[in-house]
Amino acid sequence: MGRSGISLVDCPVSGGTARGAEGTLMILAAAAASEAMGLAAPAGLNTREVYDVFVNTADNSSAFENRVLHMHNGDRTPLLALNISVKDMGIVTSSSRKREIPKKALVKEKAQPMEGIETTPVSTPKEFKPVRFIGLGAMGSGEKPWIDAAIQAGVKRVVPSEYSTNIETEKSRKLPIVKDKLEIQKYVEEIAGQGKIDWTSVNGGPFFVPFIWLSGFGGVNAKEKSVKHYDGGERIVCTSRLDQIGEIVATVLKPENAEATKNQPVYTYSTPISPKKMQRVVEKLMGVQVEEKQVDIDEMVKPIYEALEKGDNTKTMGLYVQFMYGDGYGGDYRYMSWNEKLGLKEMTDEEFEKVVAGWLKE
Numbered sequence: 526m527g528r529s530g531i532s533l534v535d536c537p538v539s540g541g542t543a544r545g546a547e548g549t550l551m552i553l554a555a556a557a558a559s560e561a562m563g564l565a566a567p568a569g570l571n572t573r574e575v576y577d578v579f580v581n582t583a584d585n586s587s588a589f590e591n592r593v594l595h596m597h598n599g600d601r602t603p604l605l606a607l608n609i610s611v612k613d614m615g616i617v618t619s620s621s622r623k624r625e626i627p628k629k630a631l632v633k634e635k636a637q638p639m640e641g642i643e644t645t646p647v648s649t650p651k652e653f654k655p656v657r658f659i660g661l662g663a664m665g666s667g668e669k670p671w672i673d674a675a676i677q678a679g680v681k682r683v684v685p686s687e688y689s690t691n692i693e694t695e696k697s698r699k700l701p702i703v704k705d706k707l708e709i710q711k712y713v714e715e716i717a718g719q720g721k722i723d724w725t726s727v728n729g730g731p732f733f734v735p736f737i738w739l740s741g742f743g744g745v746n747a748k749e750k751s752v753k754h755y756d757g758g759e760r761i762v763c764t765s766r767l768d769q770i771g772e773i774v775a776t777v778l779k780p781e782n783a784e785a786t787k788n789q790p791v792y793t794y795s796t797p798i799s800p801k802k803m804q805r806v807v808e809k810l811m812g813v814q815v816e817e818k819q820v821d822i823d824e825m826v827k828p829i830y831e832a833l834e835k836g837d838n839t840k841t842m843g844l845y846v847q848f849m850y851g852d853g854y855g856g857d858y859r860y861m862s863w864n865e866k867l868g869l870k871e872m873t874d875e876e877f878e879k880v881v882a883g884w885l886k887e
Contacts, residue, residue, distance in 0.1 A: 572596075591839050668709050675722065682723040682787070684774060685709050690730050690762065690848050691855030693790070700854075701833060702844050710790075717788045725777055726790040729765030730856070731849060733795055735884040738764075743849070744800025745807050747885060751816040755825075755850040758801040758817075762849040762856035763794035766880075769869070776867050791863045796872040800850075806881050822851050 576593050668685060675683050685706075692703050692710075713724040731737055739747040743762075744755065752758070765773075773793050777786045808814055826847050832840045849856045864871065872880075 594839065669712060672709075672713065672716070672722070676716070680722065682725060682778070682783075683713065684777075685713055685724060685726050689728055691728070691792070691858045693858075693861075694853065694855040696851065696853045697848060697855060700844055700848055701838070702841055702848065714788070723787050725786045725788070727770065727774055727777060728790055728792045728858075729770050729773065730763040730794055730858075731845075732770075733764045733766045733798075733880070735887065738798065738803055738881075739807070739884055742846075743798070743803065745803045745815065747807055747811070749816075750811075750813055751818060752800055752804045752807075753818050753820045754800050755820050755846060756822050756852065757819075758804070759799055760850045760852075760856065761797045761799050761802075761859075763792075763858050763862070764796060764798050765793065766795045766872075769793075769795050773867070773869065776869070782867060785866070786863075791867075792858050792861055793863050793867065793869055794859070794871070796877055797857060797859060803881075806878055807885070810878065810882050810885055822847050 572593075672683050672685075689703070689706060691697055692706055697703060698707060710726070713722075713726075716722055717724055731743070737743045739745055741749065741751070741753065744758065745752045773791070776782060777791055804815060804817075826843050829840050829843050832838070848854055863869075
């Protein structure tokens with residue numbers, strides 16, 4: 526980084542189900558956790574003291590904090606989902622097929638290292654045309670160095686890692702899980718105001734993928750034939766297909782849309798979902814009646830906030846449910862969606878059922 530000629534940087538990310546749901550994945554965070562402890566132990570350092578130091582620095586991440594605790598406790602419970610790797614490769618292959626990009630069209634190019642960050646050769650299509658923007662993976666406050674490097678390289682627009690539910694409401698902005706996002710939003714607003722670079726964030730709600738909508742996290746658990754009705758189960762949250770998210774980013778940056786989408790968040794979605802809507806579809810496709818469980822969101826999150834007050838942030842998964850379905854958090858943001866402006870169509874009921882049917886067969 527830090528040189529001219531860079532047109533696009535796509536950052537690999539790693540993380541768990543809940544963070545995938547709200548777009549707060551981190552760059553190879555789990556691998557970094559193992560490497561950090563792997564260096565500390567042979568060096569004769571007390572790994573628990575190293576852990577205490579790291580979690581109180583700007584380099585801390587929830588993945589590091591959670592995974593190292595499991596290392597210290599000798600807990601070998603698998604915590605990384607292979608579905609995430611499958612998802613990432615699926616995005617690459619499906620997008621390549623749509624655009625008829627041949628596999629042999631990739632060539633290796635040596636990248637200049639940014640200070641303090643070791644880089645490796647990257648692959649770039651020979652026919653790639655400069656679009657002068659940088660799209661960042663979900664890194665939270667760690668995006669700042671990359672944004673600064675983009676400015677130095679002459680990049681015209683940055684797309685921060687949003688991909689989340691509605692962060693414009695007063696209630697949502699108080700959630701601890703969106704703190705990093707708000708910091709980055711404030712930062713890009715400041716540098717855009719100084720004329721250094723333009724920005725556009727793309728918010729698509731939780732991903733429309735099976736490990737969110739059929740695992741029990743979003744309501745329905747197909748394996749257990751049950752559904753959680755959060756606050757009654759009727760509230761809607763807007764969600765987006767993974768392939769459409771990439772298309773949205775490309776659409777936002779088209780010449781005819783670039784000016785209208787400049788320096789503001791863009792909210793889009795593929796389909797609105799509620800636990801009851803997914804329940805009706807799953808019952809129809811599986812031919813069974815699922816067990817209904819009533820969940821009061823305010824009661825569910827009480828122990829989470831109590832733990833946070835004691836300095837324990839390892840139980841925040843439930844806050845994503847509050848983010849999605851909580852009263853006043855704005856999970857149903859169809860009223861401010863850019864779908865019509867950008868020519869994006871909502872999935873039909875038939876398309877919705879077809880996708881869910883495919884998930885159930887997997």
